[in-house]
Amino acid sequence: MSKALLTVSDLCVDFETEHGVLNVLDHVSFNLYPGKTLGLVGESGCGKSVTSLALMKLLQKPYGCIRAGSILFKGQDLVQCDAKQMQDLRGNRIAMIFQDPMTALNPVKTIGSQIVEVFNLHRQELTKKERYQCALEMLRKVGISDAQFRMAEFPHQLSGGMRQRVMIAIALSCEPDILIADEPTTALDVTIQAQILDLMQDLQKENGMAMLFITHDLGVIAELCDDVAVMYAGRVIEKASVIDLFSQAKHPYTKGLLDSIPQLFNDGKGALKTIEGQVPSLLNMPTGCRFRNRCQYSQQDCKSLDHNLDTHSENHQINCKHWREIKDA
Numbered sequence: 001m002s003k004a005l006l007t008v009s010d011l012c013v014d015f016e017t018e019h020g021v022l023n024v025l026d027h028v029s030f031n032l033y034p035g036k037t038l039g040l041v042g043e044s045g046c047g048k049s050v051t052s053l054a055l056m057k058l059l060q061k062p063y064g065c066i067r068a069g070s071i072l073f074k075g076q077d078l079v080q081c082d083a084k085q086m087q088d089l090r091g092n093r094i095a096m097i098f099q100d101p102m103t104a105l106n107p108v109k110t111i112g113s114q115i116v117e118v119f120n121l122h123r124q125e126l127t128k129k130e131r132y133q134c135a136l137e138m139l140r141k142v143g144i145s146d147a148q149f150r151m152a153e154f155p156h157q158l159s160g161g162m163r164q165r166v167m168i169a170i171a172l173s174c175e176p177d178i179l180i181a182d183e184p185t186t187a188l189d190v191t192i193q194a195q196i197l198d199l200m201q202d203l204q205k206e207n208g209m210a211m212l213f214i215t216h217d218l219g220v221i222a223e224l225c226d227d228v229a230v231m232y233a234g235r236v237i238e239k240a241s242v243i244d245l246f247s248q249a250k251h252p253y254t255k256g257l258l259d260s261i262p263q264l265f266n267d268g269k270g271a272l273k274t275i276e277g278q279v280p281s282l283l284n285m286p287t288g289c290r291f292r293n294r295c296q297y298s299q300q301d302c303k304s305l306d307h308n309l310d311t312h313s314e315n316h317q318i319n320c321k322h323w324r325e326i327k328d329a
């Protein structure tokens with residue numbers, strides 16, 4: 001495998017609340033590679049968005065802070081970077097798109113002026129006219145028809161799918177090395193979702209950027225990603241290539257997630273499988289394995305599991321003491 005572009009190691013994030021300090025991320029580690037997509041999957045509240053905000057250093061101080069760990073990007077540790085250095089990197093080398101483009105776009109500025117703004121910041125050598133032309137080109141590239149007309153419109157005049165395309169155009173205008181996408185298609189209907197995913201894949205092929213794609217949807221992971229990190233209650237509990245994850249998941253939680261996907265042909269047998277119990281509260285996290293209270297294979301020694309991952313193969317690791325003993329159903 002080629003050299004990692006971004007290496008996240010043992011990232012720990014705490015939030016200070018009136019109820020106490022919450023360990024929202026516990027030793028999260030993963031790599032991003034040029035031209036490859038890592039999927040970050042897990043149920044709501046497991047820490048996916050906090051991970052992306054931590055990478056961009058956008059956690060709201062003083063409540064959220066990176067307690068430990070490093071984020072190496074081209075030899076530079078982002079955790080140590082000051083606000084000015086981060087501002088230069090954000091939207092330039094590392095870009096991000098969010099679930100809800102309406103909150104990320106400025107409602108009182110035209111689409112065109114919001115894309116031109118990126119070129120104003122990052123391509124100052126261009127003339128005003130050239131910047132407008134670049135913005136127009138970007139809008140065409142993300143599949144917006146009648147681009148010239150749309151340039152003069154405001155966000156509320158566009159459909160949800162078009163707004164998300166505009167967000168992608170803005171994010172990619174500076175040709176970032178890394179694109180972080182936090183549930184960018186969750187609010188869209190499935191046909192628009194498929195178009196947006198195709199578009200992202202095409203653009204990635206063109207410019208070779210690394211992608212971190214955050215979702216709770218395993219179908220999207222299967223469609224788009226090369227590798228997957230599964231999160232549970234602030235920890236990465238399994239990492240594998242997409243093929244390995246879908247064909248030979250090892251962690252009981254990942255197995256449960258895969259079992260809970262509706263099957264088209266189950267001969268009408270049985271109800272949809274669910275994972276019993278609930279994700280533990282961050283205020284009341286069990287010691288050791290964070291999944292043990294819901295796990296049918298849980299044993300006494302699970303109380304002493306730390307964050308470390310056990311290696312199944314070079315590209316497949318699991319945070320579970322007993323994965324070897326669990327037989328496939």
Ligand SMILES: Nc1ncnc2c1ncn2[C@@H]1O[C@H](COP(=O)(O)OP(=O)(O)O)[C@@H](O)[C@H]1O
Binds near residue numbers: 042051
């Ligand atoms: N500003 C905050 N203050 C306190 N807790 C927070 C804050 N933001 C997020 N959290 C907590 O961090 C955990 C992870 O949240 P998040 O990363 O948004 O989850 P998701 O995986 O759904 O994106 C949740 O339990 C959430 O309650």
Ligand SMILES: [Mg+2]
Binds near residue numbers: 048
């Ligand atoms: Mg989220």
